[in-house]
Amino acid sequence: MVELQPEDMKxxxxxxxxxxxxxxxxxxxxxxxxxxxxxxxxxxxxxxEVTTSEGxxxxxxxxxxxxxxxxxxxxxxxxxxDSFSRPxxxxxxxxxxxxxxxxxxxxxxxxxxxxxxxxxxxxxxxDILLLLFGKDELTLEEVINEHRARFDQGGLILRRALGxxxxxxxxxxxxxxxxxxxxxxxxxxxxxxxAPRNVIRTGEILLGYxxxxxxxxxxxxxSPALDPLHALxxxxxxxxAGKGQPANSGVDRPAKRDFGRNxxxxxxxxxxxxxxxxxxxxxEATRTPDGQLDPKAGDRLAAKFVGRWQNGAPLxxxxxxxxxxxxxxxxxxxxxxxxxxxxxxxxxxxxxxxPRDSVGPDAGTALATANRHRILRRGRSxxxxxxxxxxxxxxxxxxxxxxxxxxxxxxxxxxxxxxxxNPVFSGLDGEVDPLVGNLSKGxxxxxVQADPLRRRVHNLERFVTVKGxxxxxxxxxxxxxxxxxx
Amino acid sequence: MKQTILTFLTKVNSDRVSELTMHLEVMARDVExxxxxxxxxLKLLHFASLVxxxxxxxxxxxxxxxxxxxxxxxxxxxxxxxxxxxxxKIYSCCLDYSAASAADKAxxxxxxxxxxxxxxxxxxxxxxRSVERTHxxxxxRDSLEDFLDGLVRQGDSGSPASIRQKVQAFVRSQPNLxxxxxxxxxxxxxxxxxxxxxxxxxxxxxxxxxxxxxPLAIIWLIMLRWTETHEPPPPxxxxxVHVRNLVAREDRTHIVxxxxxxxxxxxxxxxxxxxxxxxxxxxxxxxxxxxxxxxxGIPSIHFAHWSMIDKGxxxxxxxxxxxxxxxxxxxxxxxxxxxxxxxxTNTVGFPKTSWLVREGARDGSRFKxxxxxxxxxTNVWYSAYTQLTVQTIDNNSAIREDLFTSLDEAATRxxxxxF
Numbered sequence: 001m002v003e004l005q006p007e008d009m010k011x012x013x014x015x016x017x018x019x020x021x022x023x024x025x026x027x028x029x030x031x032x033x034x035x036x037x038x039x040x041x042x043x044x045x046x047x048x049e050v051t052t053s054e055g056x057x058x059x060x061x062x063x064x065x066x067x068x069x070x071x072x073x074x075x076x077x078x079x080x081x082d083s084f085s086r087p088x089x090x091x092x093x094x095x096x097x098x099x100x101x102x103x104x105x106x107x108x109x110x111x112x113x114x115x116x117x118x119x120x121x122x123x124x125x126x127d128i129l130l131l132l133f134g135k136d137e138l139t140l141e142e143v144i145n146e147h148r149a150r151f152d153q154g155g156l157i158l159r160r161a162l163g164x165x166x167x168x169x170x171x172x173x174x175x176x177x178x179x180x181x182x183x184x185x186x187x188x189x190x191x192x193x194x195a196p197r198n199v200i201r202t203g204e205i206l207l208g209y210x211x212x213x214x215x216x217x218x219x220x221x222x223s224p225a226l227d228p229l230h231a232l233x234x235x236x237x238x239x240x241a242g243k244g245q246p247a248n249s250g251v252d253r254p255a256k257r258d259f260g261r262n263x264x265x266x267x268x269x270x271x272x273x274x275x276x277x278x279x280x281x282x283x284e285a286t287r288t289p290d291g292q293l294d295p296k297a298g299d300r301l302a303a304k305f306v307g308r309w310q311n312g313a314p315l316x317x318x319x320x321x322x323x324x325x326x327x328x329x330x331x332x333x334x335x336x337x338x339x340x341x342x343x344x345x346x347x348x349x350x351x352x353x354x355p356r357d358s359v360g361p362d363a364g365t366a367l368a369t370a371n372r373h374r375i376l377r378r379g380r381s382x383x384x385x386x387x388x389x390x391x392x393x394x395x396x397x398x399x400x401x402x403x404x405x406x407x408x409x410x411x412x413x414x415x416x417x418x419x420x421x422n423p424v425f426s427g428l429d430g431e432v433d434p435l436v437g438n439l440s441k442g443x444x445x446x447x448v449q450a451d452p453l454r455r456r457v458h459n460l461e462r463f464v465t466v467k468g469x470x471x472x473x474x475x476x477x478x479x480x481x482x483x484x485x486x
Numbered sequence: 487m488k489q490t491i492l493t494f495l496t497k498v499n500s501d502r503v504s505e506l507t508m509h510l511e512v513m514a515r516d517v518e519x520x521x522x523x524x525x526x527x528l529k530l531l532h533f534a535s536l537v538x539x540x541x542x543x544x545x546x547x548x549x550x551x552x553x554x555x556x557x558x559x560x561x562x563x564x565x566x567x568x569x570x571x572x573x574x575k576i577y578s579c580c581l582d583y584s585a586a587s588a589a590d591k592a593x594x595x596x597x598x599x600x601x602x603x604x605x606x607x608x609x610x611x612x613x614x615r616s617v618e619r620t621h622x623x624x625x626x627r628d629s630l631e632d633f634l635d636g637l638v639r640q641g642d643s644g645s646p647a648s649i650r651q652k653v654q655a656f657v658r659s660q661p662n663l664x665x666x667x668x669x670x671x672x673x674x675x676x677x678x679x680x681x682x683x684x685x686x687x688x689x690x691x692x693x694x695x696x697x698x699x700x701p702l703a704i705i706w707l708i709m710l711r712w713t714e715t716h717e718p719p720p721p722x723x724x725x726x727v728h729v730r731n732l733v734a735r736e737d738r739t740h741i742v743x744x745x746x747x748x749x750x751x752x753x754x755x756x757x758x759x760x761x762x763x764x765x766x767x768x769x770x771x772x773x774x775x776x777x778x779x780x781x782x783g784i785p786s787i788h789f790a791h792w793s794m795i796d797k798g799x800x801x802x803x804x805x806x807x808x809x810x811x812x813x814x815x816x817x818x819x820x821x822x823x824x825x826x827x828x829x830x831t832n833t834v835g836f837p838k839t840s841w842l843v844r845e846g847a848r849d850g851s852r853f854k855x856x857x858x859x860x861x862x863x864t865n866v867w868y869s870a871y872t873q874l875t876v877q878t879i880d881n882n883s884a885i886r887e888d889l890f891t892s893l894d895e896a897a898t899r900x901x902x903x904x905f
Contacts (some may be wrong), residue, residue, distance in 0.1 A: 421741065
């Protein structure tokens, strides 16, 4: 059975272990491969610059991820390409995926700024995502320039540079502290401060390791004949057929090299936020009976949408007012504190995106089930804060939502489909996530449970639109080296 | 009110598979308005599906799944009255169909009757709720929700008891809601107690026959374990292409409901066949008492059924369920892995199992890959209420059933929370 070893940290890209909170300036460069041999040489050149998970702090960091199209362009063999997971192979913009992700109407892929391939051989398709982080604007600019200068020779074309500049604080544009409520990967230092209920198996994020089913997470592999230099690790002889017993049970499965081990799938969605629309909605929805604005009630309703107060305190622990002492609180359930949603509405964003102990026959089963669908979020806000939140200044702003998981279908897509966009989530009837759900069909509602009688907020609008997205694979250093050697 | 679950299972004339496929394609383009079978006119029908499966060994089969109110005869009459032309076109593609025209009612109906497959085991989520009642109670719920919105807007909610009184007064004031007061029982007393009585009787018989059953059970266990350890391991499956076809049809109803049909080959030999038959018998025995909306803790199944076909050599499974396929299968793994392992371990491709119920489906990834591999494309699927879950239907019924009953304070509070 494969377990995470200290030396694996040298092989795992740093983005898995850290969101680099100490580096406030970010640029995501979307590249197409124009010349495969040159691009492979380029990968070999940047290999030593890729930040790993060893935990050293740098003034700038670099990570790299690839789409399926990109791996194909680089010349990865067909069998290995087919051994990736189906969502990654197909990409984010298929019709079925649009239905489950809520990408219809304005959100539909043909309206995206990027990530919608014109056809399967689209030469302008996004192949590579280069993630660059800097401690300040100047550092980042230098790093970007340094890399841009190498694209030409590296056979790469820069399609789009998505900036995510310095923000005044950790709040996203609607005003809420972001980034709490993360799972911790078993076997890493992330578990040090984590509540046991938030610890997930290594194979939930990193391919090749044991996942929540007690089986090795599915991982793309390479036939040994195609890896003569033995750049990759072997797929362990034990596998999923039975715990600790040879899977083969008499049947010979050919030995394979593990291309996926220490890698992870990276989901990227660019989500524009319409701050003025959001604020206006809250204003109108909370006018007093005599028609006056009630800003406090607006803040309260926004907190009900989110499930946390602006500074992060969860409503289940602090239902009446924000409590700075609880801003990082994450060791709580919903069933034990607020079964009926009187504090934190059933349909609130944090309850939908991770229902914890609340959806299932009992708390234990519910938590075990919910934890099978966790994602490691690595998002950043982009665009400057508006000077006046109630005036639409036309400046693009939003969230670059990035997350890591080992099984896109069971994790990211499940969260979107079964929780966020599910109109009948947890006994609700005809409503979706008030923040990021697919709000499109006329009178969209949000129910605020209360004792004795619930209140329904009507006519929600689409406060967030999807502007682009793609599924990437964040390979291990070994896998990158293998790609460079093709 | 009893519901009936059955499938008309026919073999397709091999020359006419593509013609039938074409008919089904046309239907699928706009299921609710298709001209072959105008489903929405069939007032007894909850869910229906049309599945064409072309198997290299067994040839092409066509399954027309029906879940409807009442017994077969009135439904069949209704079906003929509304869909004779379409059925004639469809069944003209099938083997041994002899009706010369759609007008030949006797020939068509006797053909269908002769091809009814009743499930070995089945589950109904909303026991005793007819299609009509389901729709009505949903309308009631919607109008009460709107009425309550009005109370909230006026800042006039008050105690649970006063809210309830206002709701009652509102319903009384609406002539078109007058029906709500006459609550029909979901099941007759007999329907409720008979399955439970049967279990008690079966348990008594089992105890009496214990001296006989114990040696039989030991022999069966030895055979089971021997079989389990000598069967080849399931193959690694690459289901990507197949799944791509399947998902093209999924999650159409704003992802509230989905349909799944699968055909699996029972492992060779009489032992597995008989074991499967016995397990399904037991599942059905227990499922008959599952009248609270849940099957083994799974709260999201409207109608599901298992039928052994081809003299027990294949297992046909159909389910009309709430939510995503992933969620449904997760529910199976988390809440019902014992039962479902006991069923499907007798079929080819299922993950390695020990003692009939251990391991098996708990190997989540393999279990899901195999479930996808055996899933067959649902050509046409109809639901009479695409936006309602089993839980919503139950909640709507509970709201209506307790509308005018006398409730104590706690029950009144709970009733108001149903909104």
